[in-house]
Amino acid sequence: MPELPEVETVRRGLEPVFAGAVFEHVEQRRPDLRFPLPDNFAARLTGRRIETLARRAKYLLARLDGGEVLAMHLGMSGRFTVERAGEDARKPGAFVHAAGGSQAHDHLVFTMSSGAIVRYNDARRFGFMTLVAEEEMASHKLFRDLGPEPLGNEMTPDYIAGVCRDKKTSLKAVLLDQHIVAGLGNIYVCEALHRAALSPRRLAGTLAGRSGKANARAERLVPAIRAVLDEAIEAGGSSLRDYHAVDGSLGYFQHSFAVYGRSGLICPRPACGGGVKRIVQSGRSTFFCPRCQR
DNA sequence: AAGAACTCCTGTTGGC
């Protein structure tokens, strides 16, 4: 489900009820998500205060007062929903979870000292949570090899060119690789490549010049990625099937898609006039305009 | 050893 803009939107929604709050009660309804939950998970969370709620790549990181970090990944279908204790979930506007209360696939229910009930729901169970000692975060296998944040200063055209150099795979595959850039997923890679007018099939190595420095293609890819992510965050992410913000509200960046899910439609680039095509790359749908993306 | 294919799981959708 969620790529960087959706995870960031969830983070912003959870922060007011998580940061500074204590887990008063933790209900764990199954032993595992994608992986087994930590031993004594509920007991280890109960009574802990969340100091900060951060995001790294597609992970939410809740730093706890005991020196541990609760790391949460939403996988494809994971979502958080916040309910105020005692609040009528049927109030106007609360349409997504109009029934309120427990839903199928609510695997974890956190009762917070802030008065919020936070439910983690994940039908496909590709999400996971784990507890990591704070001093082990940097060396932890989940985090040590993550690439730079695409909205940070490290992702420069020269960085992209450097990691693409000599790569025999497609540009699409490189951008989906979390070890190269952390946080992009299928939607925003498709959209960024369209903005940069680069073909997803292009050999990654062609973004590096003779010296290994960025060429004009790498120079326009970087701002395209940043712009797409910034706009998507601004829009509260993209809501297709599973995703919504923690209050049930939907993102609206899906209305701004140039290519994703739009096969057969006309390319929106002014004066292009090409048709959007769907192809499959490494088992996943790619949407692009073969006319203007080269 | 890089890169592609397969895998986990459930729900929804589109074509016959």
Added chain:
DNA sequence: TGCCAACAGGAGTTCT
């Protein structure tokens, strides 16, 4: 209408 294959915002593991 119903049935069934294909597909879905991810990514670790296993193959070639």
